[in-house]
Amino acid sequence: MYITAKKKEEWRNPKSEQQWRNTINTYATPYLDKKPFIDISVDDIHELLLPIWSSKTETARRLQQRLFRIFGYAKIKKWYERDNPALWTGGLQEIMSDPYKIHKVKSFASLNYSKISNFYKDIREIDLLAVYALRLLILTATRTKEVIQSKFSEFNLDKKVWTIPEHKMKAGVEHKIPLSNEAIQIINIMRKKHNHEYVFHNPATGKHISNGAMLVFTKKHYTKTKITVHGFRATFRTWAEEAGQYQDHAIEFCLSHQLPTKVEKAYLRTNLIEMRKKIMDDWATFVTSKKSNETIDQTPRRR
Numbered sequence: 059m060y061i062t063a064k065k066k067e068e069w070r071n072p073k074s075e076q077q078w079r080n081t082i083n084t085y086a087t088p089y090l091d092k093k094p095f096i097d098i099s100v101d102d103i104h105e106l107l108l109p110i111w112s113s114k115t116e117t118a119r120r121l122q123q124r125l126f127r128i129f130g131y132a133k134i135k136k137w138y139e140r141d142n143p144a145l146w147t148g149g150l151q152e153i154m155s156d157p158y159k160i161h162k163v164k165s166f167a168s169l170n171y172s173k174i175s176n177f178y179k180d181i182r183e184i185d186l187l188a189v190y191a192l193r194l195l196i197l198t199a200t201r202t203k204e205v206i207q208s209k210f211s212e213f214n215l216d217k218k219v220w221t222i223p224e225h226k227m228k229a230g231v232e233h234k235i236p237l238s239n240e241a242i243q244i245i246n247i248m249r250k251k252h253n254h255e256y257v258f259h260n261p262a263t264g265k266h267i268s269n270g271a272m273l274v275f276t277k278k279h280y281t282k283t284k285i286t287v288h289g290f291r292a293t294f295r296t297w298a299e300e301a302g303q304y305q306d307h308a309i310e311f312c313l314s315h316q317l318p319t320k321v322e323k324a325y326l327r328t329n330l331i332e333m334r335k336k337i338m339d340d341w342a343t344f345v346t347s348k349k350s351n352e353t354i355d356q357t358p359r360r361r
Contacts, residue, residue: 168289171297238342308333
């Protein structure tokens with residue numbers, strides 16, 4: 059009832075509802091359904107979370123937050139009269155360890171930017187859908203979902219801009235990406251290959267390529283090098299910070315990151331598009347250059 063009343067309209071990704079239901083059904087329902095809803099106490103929530111608090115900290119934290127919202131809904135409806143049993147501040151916080159101190163966030167493995175030109179030169183020789191997608195992802199510093207779901211209608215090649223609609227963006231805000239000549243070349247290549255809606259059309263499914271297509275490629279061909287697809291955003295970010303004299307906000311906007319404070323949002327009323335054009339062009343030049351001498355260990359591939 060809470061999902062239907064409050065969350066469904068907020069979610070842009072249909073997987074969100076499934077994730078909520080899976081978390082509740084897997085961990086909460088088997089334990090909490092042993093008692094009437096109105097009799098569930100903070101001790102019950104504590105005992106439910108404790109076995110996974112250290113081993114599956116992120117999952118346990120999300121479960122606590124979701125239960126807090128569900129009980130909050132029930133309290134407003136007058137179906138639950140006690141204090142919220144899943145309350146963290148002033149509640150579970152006093153009897154459970156801090157999740158942010160016991161759970162260390164693991165960063166995505168990324169390629170050092172000194173190796174990116176050789177990596178790009180190598181994959182440029184491969185005629186695969188997943189590789190064309192990976193090349194565009196690298197050049198535009200975008201996320202997997204944004205690339206695989208890209209449509210030809212989103213690209214204005216005359217103005218050299220890719221506009222990703224807000225419903226596809228993590229932050230829910232439309233994102234405009236200045237396109238380098240190399241990025242435009244990839245779009246033109248894909249248009250010559252087919253005339254379907256999605257840029258990276260999968261003939262087998264009639265839709266776009268899968269979420270794991272690029273990752274499967276990198277794991278298969280670069281077994282000796284720790285590379286993740288999302289890690290190329292870190293490669294770009296590190297390069298921009300160390301190799302150029304670029305405005306920090308402009309770099310963050312290239313990554314579709316939002317301004318951190320309401321004050322900054324109120325006073326900075328520009329997306330710094332001209333600065334970002336310079337950054338993305340410089341990045342493409344660096345990626346396609348032949349200056350790097352650092353090689354990439356890879357698994358020999360058959361032609």
